[in-house]
Amino acid sequence: MTETRNYIIKQISVFSENRPGRLAAIAHALEEEKINILAFSIAEANGFGVVRALVDHPKKAYDKLTSIGFNVAFTDVIAVKMRDEPGGLYEIAKILGDAKINIEYSYAYSGKEGAVLILRVDNAPAAITGILTGGGTLIETSVFH
Amino acid sequence: MYWNKTIETLSPADLADLQLKRLKTTLAQVMKVGFYQKKFRDEGVRLEDVKTLADVSKLPFTRKQDLRNGYPFGFFAVPLNQVVRIHTTSGTTGKPTVVGYTRADLDTWSELIARNMTMVGLTKDDVFQNMVNYGMFTGGLGFHYGAEKIGMTVIPSATGNTKRQIEMIQDFGVTAIHCTPSYAMHLAEVAEEMDASLDTLKTGLFGAEPWSDSMRAELERKLGVTAYDSYGLSELFGPGVAFECPERDGLHIWHDCYLVEIIDPVSGDVLGDGERGELVVTPLMKEAMPLVRYRTGDVTMTIEDGCLCGRAKKIARITGRSDDMLVIRGINVFPSQIEHVLLKIPEVGNQFMVYVDRVNHLDEMTIDVEIDKGHFSGELHDLARIQKKVMKQLRDALELRTTVNIVEPGSLPRFEGKAKRVVDRRGSM
Numbered sequence: 152m153t154e155t156r157n158y159i160i161k162q163i164s165v166f167s168e169n170r171p172g173r174l175a176a177i178a179h180a181l182e183e184e185k186i187n188i189l190a191f192s193i194a195e196a197n198g199f200g201v202v203r204a205l206v207d208h209p210k211k212a213y214d215k216l217t218s219i220g221f222n223v224a225f226t227d228v229i230a231v232k233m234r235d236e237p238g239g240l241y242e243i244a245k246i247l248g249d250a251k252i253n254i255e256y257s258y259a260y261s262g263k264e265g266a267v268l269i270l271r272v273d274n275a276p277a278a279i280t281g282i283l284t285g286g287g288t289l290i291e292t293s294v295f296h
Numbered sequence: 297m298y299w300n301k302t303i304e305t306l307s308p309a310d311l312a313d314l315q316l317k318r319l320k321t322t323l324a325q326v327m328k329v330g331f332y333q334k335k336f337r338d339e340g341v342r343l344e345d346v347k348t349l350a351d352v353s354k355l356p357f358t359r360k361q362d363l364r365n366g367y368p369f370g371f372f373a374v375p376l377n378q379v380v381r382i383h384t385t386s387g388t389t390g391k392p393t394v395v396g397y398t399r400a401d402l403d404t405w406s407e408l409i410a411r412n413m414t415m416v417g418l419t420k421d422d423v424f425q426n427m428v429n430y431g432m433f434t435g436g437l438g439f440h441y442g443a444e445k446i447g448m449t450v451i452p453s454a455t456g457n458t459k460r461q462i463e464m465i466q467d468f469g470v471t472a473i474h475c476t477p478s479y480a481m482h483l484a485e486v487a488e489e490m491d492a493s494l495d496t497l498k499t500g501l502f503g504a505e506p507w508s509d510s511m512r513a514e515l516e517r518k519l520g521v522t523a524y525d526s527y528g529l530s531e532l533f534g535p536g537v538a539f540e541c542p543e544r545d546g547l548h549i550w551h552d553c554y555l556v557e558i559i560d561p562v563s564g565d566v567l568g569d570g571e572r573g574e575l576v577v578t579p580l581m582k583e584a585m586p587l588v589r590y591r592t593g594d595v596t597m598t599i600e601d602g603c604l605c606g607r608a609k610k611i612a613r614i615t616g617r618s619d620d621m622l623v624i625r626g627i628n629v630f631p632s633q634i635e636h637v638l639l640k641i642p643e644v645g646n647q648f649m650v651y652v653d654r655v656n657h658l659d660e661m662t663i664d665v666e667i668d669k670g671h672f673s674g675e676l677h678d679l680a681r682i683q684k685k686v687m688k689q690l691r692d693a694l695e696l697r698t699t700v701n702i703v704e705p706g707s708l709p710r711f712e713g714k715a716k717r718v719v720d721r722r723g724s725m
Contacts, residue, residue: 164674166667168703194676197683198701201676220706222667224674 155279158289159227161209162269165202166222169195177202177216184215190260190269203258205230205269209295228271230290231282235266243268243287250281299414300407303552305606314552316349318580325586328373331366332588352555352578353566357589363393363531371585372396379584384432385530385628395530396584402441404581405533408550409442412539415548416524418472418499420447427461427475428504428626430454434534435504435626439474442536455479458486465494472499476626477507477515481657484518497521503528503535504626506614525613531590532579538611546599546610553581556611557589558598561618569600574618575611593619622652622718624659627696631717634663637693643671643682647708652720659722662699663690669705
């Protein structure tokens with residue numbers, strides 16, 4: 152199981168009230184630290200939300216946001232590469248389904264090195280094994296610092 | 297109409313004689329209570345010093361906090377086997393205030409309700425639907441027994457299920473209702489949605505929360521009733537302490553049962569007619585739980601002018617509170633109760649803000665509370681679970697549904713000195 156650990160990525164989850172300017176405050180703080188945001192999504196419920204972001208320097212982002220008063224937590228996610236063309240998502244989704252992997256939430260980005268699907272699952276090691284066995288490609292933890 | 301014309305229209309001199317006689321009986325009764333024995337001794341007050349009604353101002357006040365400290369039966373002046381009923385009213389930190397009644401107390405109380413209902417023209421020919429809580433709250437049973445005393449046909453419908461309430465009004469030919477003014481407004485709107493006619497109604501008795509004259513006009517138009525304001529508090533039996541007569545220009549307080557003072561809530565000085573202050577009452581007919589100069593916290597004034605109906609001096613409709621108590625849908629809420637609940641929930645901080653609004657004529661309380669830094673897991677569903685937990689615990693403690701907003705740590709205002717945690721936005725009732 153040592154190898155599954157190489158694919159677990161630390162997403163930062165930031166608690167935020169649902170009101171104008173909160174995202175700007177987060178983004179500005181990250182800019183000041185020269186932290187690049189690879190992907191992010193906002194989840195909202197009953198007046199508050201969680202900003203989830205994949206950044207190149209998770210620890211630095213955690214420290215910066217905490218220092219200015221934000222409530223931040225690390226969340227383990229995995230990132231699967233997709234072909235950035237029609238059918239790309241289907242390929243990956245089929246692997247997940249065949250491997251009986253349940254997704255808690257997910258978001259995606261399409262960047263320089265192709266499209267990436269970020270997944271929060273209840274059992275990450277099992278999901279990693281399932282995806283690798285099914286022929287999927289995962290982004291390694293080492294991409295993040 | 298009068299239930300007890302002799303007493304209700306006593307001459308000022310006869311009334312004063314009766315009050316003084318009953319005050320002396322009451323003072324003898326309060327000396328059976330340990331709290332008063334000690335209080336009078338500590339303050340060097342002797343019963344012999346009370347020779348006139350005005351001398352009551354020499355006596356110490358009784359505060360709600362004193363009653364709480366006496367929980368549960370510390371203020372009872374009779375043995376428990378003479379107490380035939382107990383009601384409670386919400387306390388600031390979990391423990392309620394207990395009020396007890398002897399059989400004679402229940403008779404006095406229902407007599408006062410009978411006077412009030414007769415005063416506004418209700419008789420045994422009326423069908424009365426009592427749409428308030430029948431539990432520990434005094435409003436349910438208080439009105440119930442008063443209406444039965446008159447011989448009215450009483451429907452103890454209690455609260456909830458508005459459609460069923462409307463069906464009963466229609467099916468039973470209800471002529472008079474009692475509820476909070478905000479519930480009456482809700483009832484009117486549901487009736488409109490159902491396209492239900494409420495044309496048997498003629499009288500609406502509304503109390504337990506402050507309401508404006510514009511709301512009165514609205515209720516009368518929508519429900520086709522004449523609306524009367526009802527005032528009372530559990531410590532003084534419950535509802536029925538004061539009530540509007542058909543003039544509807546102030547409330548008649550029953551002076552043969554309640555000795556009334558208006559004081560400056562800060563200095564404690566007694567104020568004159570027409571001067572607004574806190575209502576202080578020494579009940580004159582309470583056996584189980586006699587009180588001396590009880591500070592109601594309600595702000596009003598005595599009205600100098602006599603009334604066409606011939607009853608004694610009125611008080612103005614209540615305009616507010618001299619303390620921080622909130623009345624939400626008829627239920628008393630102290631900000632300290634909210635604080636007490638939050639202290640017991642580690643996932644949230646102890647800072648909070650309370651916002652009170654009136655939405656579709658119903659009071660809505662919203663509480664902002666900060667998530668505790670150490671309890672943020674990063675998961676949305678954990679936040680939602682915390683939010684639910686806070687709402688449930690507040691509901692259990694306050695017996696009131698509230699909306700809870702989870703906000704960022706450090707985002708709520710911090711107060712130095714007296715905190716202003718409550719924003720009441722119900723101004724435009």
